[in-house]
Amino acid sequence: MLPKLKVKNLSCSRADNLLFHDLNFEVVAGKNIEIIGSNGSGKTTLLRILLGLINIGEGKLEWLDNEENYNHYRSIDCFYQGHSLGIKNLLSAHENLSLSSYSFGASEEKIAYALDRVGIKNHLSFTSELSVGQKKRISIARWLLKDFGIYFIDEPFSALDDQATSLIIEIIEELNAKGASFVITGHRASDVISNQIFLDHEV
Amino acid sequence: MKSDIYNWFFLILKRDLLIAFRRSSTYITPLIFFLIVVSFFPLALSPDQDFLRSLAPGVIWIAALLSSLLAVETIFSEDFKDGTLDEFFVTNEPSFVLVFAKVLCHWLITGLPILLASAISSIILYLPASSFLPMICSLILGTFFMSLLGAMGAALSLGRSAILSSIIVLPFSIPTLLMGTAVVSSAINNQDYSGFLLIMGAMLAIGIPGLCLLTVEAILLNYE
Amino acid sequence: MSRIWNFIKSWTVEMGSPPLFFQWSSKALPWLAIISIIVFSIGMVWGIFYSPTDYKQGDVYRIIYIHVPSAILGQSILMFMAICGFITVVWRVKISGMLIKSAASIGASFTLIALITGSIWGKPTWGTWWVWDARLTSTLILFFIYTAIIGLHSSLDDKTKADRAISILSLVGIAIIPIIKKSVDWWYTLHQPSTFTLSSAPSMAPDMYQPLLVCVLGFYLIFAFLLTMNLRAEIVFREKNKTWVSKQYLNRQKNDK
Numbered sequence: 001m002l003p004k005l006k007v008k009n010l011s012c013s014r015a016d017n018l019l020f021h022d023l024n025f026e027v028v029a030g031k032n033i034e035i036i037g038s039n040g041s042g043k044t045t046l047l048r049i050l051l052g053l054i055n056i057g058e059g060k061l062e063w064l065d066n067e068e069n070y071n072h073y074r075s076i077d078c079f080y081q082g083h084s085l086g087i088k089n090l091l092s093a094h095e096n097l098s099l100s101s102y103s104f105g106a107s108e109e110k111i112a113y114a115l116d117r118v119g120i121k122n123h124l125s126f127t128s129e130l131s132v133g134q135k136k137r138i139s140i141a142r143w144l145l146k147d148f149g150i151y152f153i154d155e156p157f158s159a160l161d162d163q164a165t166s167l168i169i170e171i172i173e174e175l176n177a178k179g180a181s182f183v184i185t186g187h188r189a190s191d192v193i194s195n196q197i198f199l200d201h202e203v
Numbered sequence: 204m205k206s207d208i209y210n211w212f213f214l215i216l217k218r219d220l221l222i223a224f225r226r227s228s229t230y231i232t233p234l235i236f237f238l239i240v241v242s243f244f245p246l247a248l249s250p251d252q253d254f255l256r257s258l259a260p261g262v263i264w265i266a267a268l269l270s271s272l273l274a275v276e277t278i279f280s281e282d283f284k285d286g287t288l289d290e291f292f293v294t295n296e297p298s299f300v301l302v303f304a305k306v307l308c309h310w311l312i313t314g315l316p317i318l319l320a321s322a323i324s325s326i327i328l329y330l331p332a333s334s335f336l337p338m339i340c341s342l343i344l345g346t347f348f349m350s351l352l353g354a355m356g357a358a359l360s361l362g363r364s365a366i367l368s369s370i371i372v373l374p375f376s377i378p379t380l381l382m383g384t385a386v387v388s389s390a391i392n393n394q395d396y397s398g399f400l401l402i403m404g405a406m407l408a409i410g411i412p413g414l415c416l417l418t419v420e421a422i423l424l425n426y427e
Numbered sequence: 428m429s430r431i432w433n434f435i436k437s438w439t440v441e442m443g444s445p446p447l448f449f450q451w452s453s454k455a456l457p458w459l460a461i462i463s464i465i466v467f468s469i470g471m472v473w474g475i476f477y478s479p480t481d482y483k484q485g486d487v488y489r490i491i492y493i494h495v496p497s498a499i500l501g502q503s504i505l506m507f508m509a510i511c512g513f514i515t516v517v518w519r520v521k522i523s524g525m526l527i528k529s530a531a532s533i534g535a536s537f538t539l540i541a542l543i544t545g546s547i548w549g550k551p552t553w554g555t556w557w558v559w560d561a562r563l564t565s566t567l568i569l570f571f572i573y574t575a576i577i578g579l580h581s582s583l584d585d586k587t588k589a590d591r592a593i594s595i596l597s598l599v600g601i602a603i604i605p606i607i608k609k610s611v612d613w614w615y616t617l618h619q620p621s622t623f624t625l626s627s628a629p630s631m632a633p634d635m636y637q638p639l640l641v642c643v644l645g646f647y648l649i650f651a652f653l654l655t656m657n658l659r660a661e662i663v664f665r666e667k668n669k670t671w672v673s674k675q676y677l678n679r680q681k682n683d684k
Contacts, residue, residue: 054423077295081286082289095221099217104214364582367579373571378603381610384614427587
């Protein structure tokens, strides 16, 4: 099976500091990549480069397109969740899902299923009334809206209780079984089965 | 899955309008601010009718420019803070459409209240009824252009102080101010004003693609 | 066509690499300084001491030898910045971003000089320091645009980011300058001030005009000189952590000893 995304010799420097260099990895369907590094090691920058928010400095990104060859620009549905959750306080839980940028093609049933799956009972309650943990759950619910190809999640496990952590791992495994891949970042290795890439380097 | 560009446009518009309407201050503030600024002129200068009538075009336009820039930095800053802006940029849909939808939304929640407020101000500043229609036309074109400029200023100063975006934008708004007042004062003096309106329309026609593209570029700056 | 395009691109990228620029500008700088000072002084001395006295305004008019060149520079520097801005936005050439930053303060200064000399000139000729004349007004707006650009740059901490931000702003600026000029002209004719009318400048005598041309050239050269100085300072500041900068300065310190 061809990898969905190939990263070749990727290097990046910010303000004269080399963040990472000669990074090589492949994102294969159903497999995960975990990027591990301390603060300022360039995890977020790497994700943003992969997603085209920042221009590639040196190196190459190759995305698998439909004709089974590699295209320059991404042709796979990507899901991105940054440090902040992407949740609007003035929208209800349901609206946060139906009006998100990922909601295209998601039916009402799917939205309801997703919210139930993460354990949000009252779909119409405003997000401003919910706790941080519940907001986090809503943002996780969005993963289930569509069959995304690759999920790019920036630090999904920061500030979570054990219950939510096991929920995330469960959902990741569930989506892996469908062929989705996860690229996640973190300070230390998590319980997700993945290829680990360490960004920390001796300065 | 490729989706319809119109649906994408309306999705953003619906989302932003919904949020704006749940927080009524977004559309009340420009209205009230406009009326306060306008009412200061008779208080500070003179309540004389003829004097106010000659002052009215300028007063209304200054108030319109200031109040359209009042909440301009919120166009992108909130979405930037809670991460939804990144997500909109990551999808395969064109980011140009995103910016245009956000500008249109900003115009709907500030430009329309400004039109209402200017209608009220034209009464309290004794503007002749014949110049009412040209004033509204010029304000529609002018405030939309201001929203475009404001979006660019907001994108450039994302995460900075709110006043910065106004200072960036205000020098560039001078043609709008001059044309707008020219329309209204020509209408008061029974002169032909269509030329000025056409130029405002031309500025808008160039500004929509040009400024939206530059705004996209300016937003992407903030991710580096 | 594409070959020319590629040539321009590769040339700008190559010459734009900071160490290389620093090298060739070190050699060019003394020459530029000498030439610009010579041309500038010739223009000034010719204009101020050897050009004929105006029959209407007397010797006061001689301020145009500073006023007009700096007004011209104020406008052309913004155009220069917009060209650099285009290069920065499209090709991400690092040095063209620094060029905009270095040019902005010079442009603002020239515009300010034009405004101040204009008002000094205005006092004896119009009897007032300031007139809301079309040309004065659009120069004032030009100055505001420069301040907006400089203000934006200083408020962003990441200087590479700030370079690209002001290149966007200068692109908008160059697009809006003709509109501003035109609209200020209409605004001026619409209001028709009665007290002061600035009659269209009478065609100048050639012996007044020639020194003015030399002055304009001198100002351009001074701009090139100042720009190079500014840019070199900017490069050293930005790349202070790079080895080539420390080498450069260590060598110089050795030579001083």
